[in-house]
Amino acid sequence: MKNFFLLPLLYVTISSAFPVTPEEDETKTLQIVESYLQNFYGLQRDRKPHLRNKSGNLLAEKLKEMQEFFGLQVTGKPDLDTLEMMKKTRCGVPDIGEYVFTPGNPKWKRNDLTYRILNYTPKMRQADVDEAIRKALSVWSNVTPLTFQKVEDKEADIVISFAYRDHQDNSPFDGPNGQLAHAFQPGEGIGGDVHLDEEEAWTKDGRGYNLFIVVAHELGHSLGLSHSNDPGALMYPTYSYTDPNEFLLPQDDIDGIQAIYGRSNAAVQPTGPITPQACDPNLTFDAITTLRGEMIFFKGRYMLRKHPARTEAELNFISLFWPKLPSGIQAAYENVEKDEVLLFKENKYWVLRGYGIAPGYPKPIYHLGFPKTVKRVNAAYSDETTGKTYFFIADRYWRYDENKKSMDHGYPRKIISDFGKIGRVDAAFQKDRYVYFFRGTTQFQFDPRAKRIVRQMKSISWFNC
Numbered sequence: 001m002k003n004f005f006l007l008p009l010l011y012v013t014i015s016s017a018f019p020v021t022p023e024e025d026e027t028k029t030l031q032i033v034e035s036y037l038q039n040f041y042g043l044q045r046d047r048k049p050h051l052r053n054k055s056g057n058l059l060a061e062k063l064k065e066m067q068e069f070f071g072l073q074v075t076g077k078p079d080l081d082t083l084e085m086m087k088k089t090r091c092g093v094p095d096i097g098e099y100v101f102t103p104g105n106p107k108w109k110r111n112d113l114t115y116r117i118l119n120y121t122p123k124m125r126q127a128d129v130d131e132a133i134r135k136a137l138s139v140w141s142n143v144t145p146l147t148f149q150k151v152e153d154k155e156a157d158i159v160i161s162f163a164y165r166d167h168q169d170n171s172p173f174d175g176p177n178g179q180l181a182h183a184f185q186p187g188e189g190i191g192g193d194v195h196l197d198e199e200e201a202w203t204k205d206g207r208g209y210n211l212f213i214v215v216a217h218e219l220g221h222s223l224g225l226s227h228s229n230d231p232g233a234l235m236y237p238t239y240s241y242t243d244p245n246e247f248l249l250p251q252d253d254i255d256g257i258q259a260i261y262g263r264s265n266a267a268v269q270p271t272g273p274i275t276p277q278a279c280d281p282n283l284t285f286d287a288i289t290t291l292r293g294e295m296i297f298f299k300g301r302y303m304l305r306k307h308p309a310r311t312e313a314e315l316n317f318i319s320l321f322w323p324k325l326p327s328g329i330q331a332a333y334e335n336v337e338k339d340e341v342l343l344f345k346e347n348k349y350w351v352l353r354g355y356g357i358a359p360g361y362p363k364p365i366y367h368l369g370f371p372k373t374v375k376r377v378n379a380a381y382s383d384e385t386t387g388k389t390y391f392f393i394a395d396r397y398w399r400y401d402e403n404k405k406s407m408d409h410g411y412p413r414k415i416i417s418d419f420g421k422i423g424r425v426d427a428a429f430q431k432d433r434y435v436y437f438f439r440g441t442t443q444f445q446f447d448p449r450a451k452r453i454v455r456q457m458k459s460i461s462w463f464n465c
Helices: 007-016 026-040 049-069 082-086 127-141 211-222 251-261 415-419 459-463
Strands: 112-116 148-149 158-163 181-183 194-197 287-291 293-300 302-308 313-318 332-335 340-345 346-353 380-383 388-393 396-401 426-432 434-439 442-447 452-458
Touching: 007 082, 026 049, 026 082, 049 388, 127 148, 181 211, 194 211, 211 251, 287 340, 293 388, 293 426, 302 434, 302 459, 313 415, 332 388, 332 426, 380 434, 442 459, 452 459
Parallel strands: 112 148, 112 158, 158 194, 287 332, 287 426, 332 380, 380 426
Antiparallel strands: 181 194, 287 293, 293 302, 302 313, 332 340, 340 346, 380 388, 388 396, 426 434, 434 442, 442 452
């Protein structure tokens, strides 16, 4: 049973900030906040009633610490964004404080390590568990001099096991969701071991929780890494799905692990994706589309959402909203009349109806009337006033009739003939009767009525930088 007598000062100060719903009152919100900060930010479980004022102030300070780590507005109050972050499934390792059981910043003293799988979950085939763990280990061995050898019935440096609730390590699991797993930093005995919550829905794909993604994160702790506040990093505390076949270790994680063990022995040093920053002057985009009044900017496995009512763009993984979509979307456009968004990668396309992927997709782009010589679409936009959609491929463009569901005759045409010297197009969208073409870090505002470029801007001009 939690004790709340230590929180009255904070309660009085911020009760008006609580989002009160029928399902969740202020007392439950205090429970969530206290428990989260105790588990991950070192808030002491102090039961002395004479410490009320001190405890309230300490809780507010710990809230600020948590908000700063996750890049939230630092208020010391449990606002909606803070509570939403607290409710996300995550790793059980604290974000700050002395989690290590040996002093300093421990690392393995040798590069050739052993691992053992102590038991298996009945929710997956044993072969799939083996493969997920092997692949997770290779994430780290591919970028360092480290090697991992599996052993069966003898002591290993890293022991991986599935466990229930209280499993005798002073870090009990909390049942389905919540804390998915935890691991211990390098050292003797339990050092380096990975514990996975058996009550989670472990899978090899995007359903439930992907074992490969979680184990790869926990192994980072086993090798000496702490949590990163880079939201795109593997070592970010909260869970995000990425298709294992498309996974690339982000540069933030590469830099961290190589700071401990050195660079890879490979002739060509591996590099990884960098998390997009909205105001990075060198930022380029893979595709852009509107979606029910929002603007969606695609970059790698990320998307930046720009809502007209908000000043800042929101960075998310594509997989957070659409787990079945690939990363690296290459073109996209909204058909406002049908309330659909079409997304393209290589020779396939997907349709979003509302906010969900329509059944039966992906389909080949040739269903839209492209010849087999077209292997991908670079950019697209749809003119809602004419019902025509424009597809840009290399230095040419096609025009598609949304009503007839066929390509117009006389296409492709050269881009320069009708749109001016904009070159090859990376992304495009239409807004307020203008068309915006993106090439590298530059965008061109095109007036289709005057048939000319009226302005040239930086690609990031939409982000209020």
